[in-house]
Amino acid sequence: MITTTGLTKVYRSRGRDVTALDGVDLHVREGEVFGVVGRSGAGKSSLIRCVNLLERPTSGTVVVDGRDLTALAGRGPRAGAELRRARSRIGMVFQHFNLLSSRTVQGNVELPLEILGLPGRERARKARELLGLVGLADHARSWPAQLSGGQKQRVGIARALAGDPGVLLSDEATSALDPETTRSVLALLRDLNRQLGLTVLLITHEMDVVKTVCDSAALMRDGKVAESGTVSGLLATPGSELARELFPLGGATPAGEAETGKETVRERTVVDVTFHGESTGRPLISQLSRAQGVDVSILGAAMDTIGGRQVGRMRIELPGRREDNAVPIGFLRERGLTVEFPEAAGAARAPETPETPETVEKTR
Numbered sequence: 091m092i093t094t095t096g097l098t099k100v101y102r103s104r105g106r107d108v109t110a111l112d113g114v115d116l117h118v119r120e121g122e123v124f125g126v127v128g129r130s131g132a133g134k135s136s137l138i139r140c141v142n143l144l145e146r147p148t149s150g151t152v153v154v155d156g157r158d159l160t161a162l163a164g165r166g167p168r169a170g171a172e173l174r175r176a177r178s179r180i181g182m183v184f185q186h187f188n189l190l191s192s193r194t195v196q197g198n199v200e201l202p203l204e205i206l207g208l209p210g211r212e213r214a215r216k217a218r219e220l221l222g223l224v225g226l227a228d229h230a231r232s233w234p235a236q237l238s239g240g241q242k243q244r245v246g247i248a249r250a251l252a253g254d255p256g257v258l259l260s261d262e263a264t265s266a267l268d269p270e271t272t273r274s275v276l277a278l279l280r281d282l283n284r285q286l287g288l289t290v291l292l293i294t295h296e297m298d299v300v301k302t303v304c305d306s307a308a309l310m311r312d313g314k315v316a317e318s319g320t321v322s323g324l325l326a327t328p329g330s331e332l333a334r335e336l337f338p339l340g341g342a343t344p345a346g347e348a349e350t351g352k353e354t355v356r357e358r359t360v361v362d363v364t365f366h367g368e369s370t371g372r373p374l375i376s377q378l379s380r381a382q383g384v385d386v387s388i389l390g391a392a393m394d395t396i397g398g399r400q401v402g403r404m405r406i407e408l409p410g411r412r413e414d415n416a417v418p419i420g421f422l423r424e425r426g427l428t429v430e431f432p433e434a435a436g437a438a439r440a441p442e443t444p445e446t447p448e449t450v451e452k453t454r
């Protein structure tokens with residue numbers, strides 16, 4: 091649905107070039123909710139602004155719903171009109187709502203319909219229908235100043251849907267909202283995604299947003315996509331930075347042991363195990379202990395619901411060196427668990443890890 095190829099954006103700022111996007115290849119499939127995360131300055135806003143050509147890419151292409159927007163952007167005034175039409179099929183939701191305070195709620199939703207040239211009565215009908223869709227049917231005559239932050243964002247979403255877009259872009263839509271309102275706005279985005287088949291590309295700095303609504307995610311760093319894939323694929327990828335951030339198992343290794351070198355003295359192997367789907371309910375660790383006669387120490391464990399599916403993570407310690415534990419580790423992997431070694435996490439993928447799921451691309 092959205093494909094960027096070699097997308098580059100260089101800003102000229104105070105006499106020097108700032109590369110905000112450095113060859114971004116991204117693919118967002120039709121009907122999915124795709125989250126882009128990354129530190130401040132990683133290039134997330136530039137990416138989303140280049141996707142709808144609010145910002146003109148320095149090079150590379152953006153194809154949305156089969157149309158090359160970058161080609162439309164470059165061919166004189168008629169191309170400008172075509173680009174505007176193509177853009178009307180891409181809704182955009184902003185962090186600070188960007189509502190006009192001089193217009194009622196309905197007037198704000200009608201604005202893009204006015205620009206599209208819809209007659210008054212049809213505009214009003216469509217705006218009321220959209221306000222019903224976002225749960226604000228009773229607020230059509232209110233003014234933005236009379237609404238809560240969550241309600242304002244709902245108006246922003248209704249306005250973004252005015253052109254019957256196939257794609258919704260969201261730039262930190264929930265960052266200005268409290269946690270409960272965030273949850274309800276995310277639930278609305280999820281409902282719209284399912285009900286209307288909307289493809290949603292959102293940028294966020296909150297991993298909880300990715301956990302709650304995203305089917306797929308990408309991590310940006312220094313203007314590049316460091317990692318991307320489906321959330322379940324990422325969670326099953328040993329060494330995935332996004333998976334670690336989505337589901338941290340921090341503090342489970344006894345403090346200080348790594349520095350004191352006890353790890354080698356005691357000859358133990360610390361392993362992080364991720365359970366997905368049906369394996370979350372199976373007693374695999376006790377089976378391992380019984381079947382292989384291994385004493386397993388549990389250093390930490392957590393369960394979470396990610397993308398509507400239960401996922402479990404556990405950090406365990408096995409006696410002996412890593413090479414002595416090939417059989418117990420194989421036992422866990424054969425049962426569909428992802429096994430990784432925390433000391434190697436963040437480094438290049440260990441050679442003995444299983445093949446990467448097809449859904450995950452790593453471009454590091």
Ligand SMILES: Nc1ncnc2c1ncn2[C@@H]1O[C@H](COP(=O)(O)OP(=O)(O)OP(=O)(O)O)[C@@H](O)[C@H]1O
Nearest residue numbers: 101102103108110129130131132133134135136137
């Ligand atoms: N209009 C601009 N002119 C000059 N430099 C810019 C401009 N917009 C962004 N940049 C620079 O491009 C880089 C990427 O910025 P961008 O806003 O895309 O990152 P971001 O990941 O969205 O950050 P944040 O989470 O803080 O919004 C930064 O170094 C930023 O300073």
